[in-house]
Amino acid sequence: MEHFDCVVIGGGMVGATSALTLAQLGLQVALVEKHPPAEFRAEQPLDLRVSAISLASQNLLKQVGAWQQVEQWRACPYKRLGVWEHDSAYTEFNAQDIEQAHLGHIVENRLIQLALWQQVNAMTNIRTFCPESLLSLEQNDNSTCAAYDGAINPNAKVTLTLTNTRLTAKLVIGADGAKSKVRSMSAIGMTGWDYQQSAMLINVETSLPQQDITWQQFFPTGPVAFLPLPGQSQLGGYASLVWYHQRDEITRLAALSNNQLQHEVLKKFPNRLGNIKVLAKAKFSLTRRHANRYQHKQVLLLGDAAHTINPMAGQGVNLGFKDVLALQHVIAEAIGNGEVWYNEKVLARYEKARRNENLLMMSTMDALYAGFSHRSPLVKAARNIALLAVNKVPFVNSTIKNKALAYACGI
Ligand SMILES: Cc1cc2nc3c(=O)[nH]c(=O)nc-3n(C[C@H](O)[C@H](O)[C@H](O)COP(=O)(O)OP(=O)(O)OC[C@H]3O[C@@H](n4cnc5c(N)ncnc54)[C@H](O)[C@@H]3O)c2cc1C
Structure with missing residues (x-):
């Protein structure tokens, strides 16, 4: 049975980044x-x-050496972010306002994961087990004991059974996504609910040159969004459209041919989309989940395994990356102080650093979603006035708008 300091279950964007940041220590x-x-x-x-x-x-992706490869492959930087409900309350956020060259990039998840795996394979202190799946996990009931003053027994291990092998670890990290087996096998409960909504992702060719903006228009049935994609197509450029709606409606749309869907998109999306050609589509249901704790007996959760959020503001994996960075800082500090870095007391600092921020972001998304779904004319007027204020009132414009923008960019 091989032994590791740390076993990360799940080599998606968050798990692979965490493996790299822990190997850096x-x-x-x-x-x-x-x-x-x-x-x-x-x-x-x-x-x-x-x-x-x-x-x-x-x-963070630069810090672990993956970003350079992502940019070389393909990524689409955007400088502007537009949101509105009623046309007259269109509000635009601009990278210039926070003295940045851009606000972010739209990148294919697989390319981020692949670039991370290139770095993982180059590290001598990371072993990969792939394809392998977690079958069971045994936590040590004697992980803390009186002999160690209530702190962790330094010899305590977690034992993992994979499809083809068994491993032990001082710390097991569950980065195995929303339906995390690590979370359920370590008896960490969660709260959550189903939004009764789905999102349809639609890749399209676009005729209008608008590759530097991402925009979102709100409807009571859910928002519709435009995300620019890299490259040039026959029609002009490429984009990813996101269409949020009640589950039945998304199921109906998903059953249409690409041609039929194209007509529906042109009917429902705002005119600023211009002409499009549908290339591919898939639907996803929206759920919210939050683990009741982020760590327990030498098992710790990161990314979607700890929290899944409404994707409306594109914050899911960004929160996961913040978890990764917080964990690296906490463990680095503990090692620097000569503490047992996988002690529950140490790992609780990671949970303290991340839990409230994740909860705040999840609740803000829910409030926005509920606010914009409300059909009352009064609520509708209030939210459009609020958006107008963000754009037109100088104090609100320069202070609140820019602070919100910097927060969304993670700076
Ligand atoms: C429609 C939609 C749009 C989104 N848009 C954005 C966006 O614009 N910006 C943003 O920040 N976020 C966005 N998100 C959220 C983002 O996709 C997730 O937060 C992110 O993928 C989570 O990454 P992860 O590595 O935690 O989990 P995952 O991506 O789910 O990766 C988990 C990994 O674990 C592996 N795994 C699972 N079980 C096991 C097992 N038993 N053994 C071994 N391996 C296992 C899986 O194969 C997978 O590779 C969106 C989500 C949706 C649904």
Whole structure:
């Protein structure tokens, strides 16, 4: 049975980044992943799963050496962000307002994961187990004991059974996504609910040159959004459209042919979209989940395993990357102070650093979602006045708007 300081279950964007940041501290790390990501070829069509990567996440990806590769492959920087409900309350956020060259990049999830895996494979203190799947996890009931003054027994280990092998670790990290097995096997409960909504992702060719902006218009049935994608198409450029609606309606739309869907998009999306050609589509249901705790008996959760958020503001993986950075800081500090870095007392500092911020972001998204879904004319007027104020009232414009923008960019 091989032993590691840390075993990370799930080699998605968050898990692979965490493996790298922990290896940077000199720890012996194992990374376990079910499905190897498909190799990149320049002629491949753009994937449907893309993320808006904030400036803070870009910095973290640079720190672990993956960003340079992502940029070389393909990524689309955007400088402006437009939001509105009624046309007259259109509000635009601009990178210039916070003295940045851009607000973020739209990147295919698989390319981020692949670039991270290149770095993982170059590290001598990371072993990968892929394709491998977690089957069971045994936590040590004697992980704390009187002999160690109520602190962790330094010999305590977590034992993992994978499909083909068994491993032990001082710390197991669950970065295995929204339906985390690590979370359920370590008896960490969660709260959550189903939004009764789905999102349809639609990759399109676009006729209008608008590759430097991402925009979102709110409707009581849910927002519609435009995310620019890199490259040039026959029609002009590429984009990812996101259409939020009640589950039944998204199921109906998903059953249409690309041609039929194109007509529906042109009917429902704002005119600023211009002409489009639908290339590919897929639907996703929206759920909210929050783990009741982020760590327990040498098992710790990161990213979607700890929290899944309404994707409306594109913050999901960005929050996961913030978890990764917080954990690296906490462990680095503990090692520096000569503490047992996998002690519950140490790991609780990670939870303290992240839990409230994640909760705040999740609740803000829910409040926005509920606020914009409300059909009352009074509420509608209030939210459009609020958006107008953000754009037109000088104090609100220069202070609140820019602070909100900097926060969304993670700076
Ligand atoms: C429609 C939609 C749009 C979104 N847009 C954005 C956006 O613009 N910006 C943003 O920041 N976020 C966005 N998100 C959220 C973002 O996609 C997630 O937050 C992110 O993918 C979470 O990354 P993760 O690594 O935590 O989990 P995942 O991406 O789910 O990765 C988990 C990994 O664990 C592996 N795994 C699972 N179980 C096991 C097991 N038992 N053994 C071994 N391996 C296992 C899986 O194969 C996978 O590779 C969006 C989400 C949705 C649904």
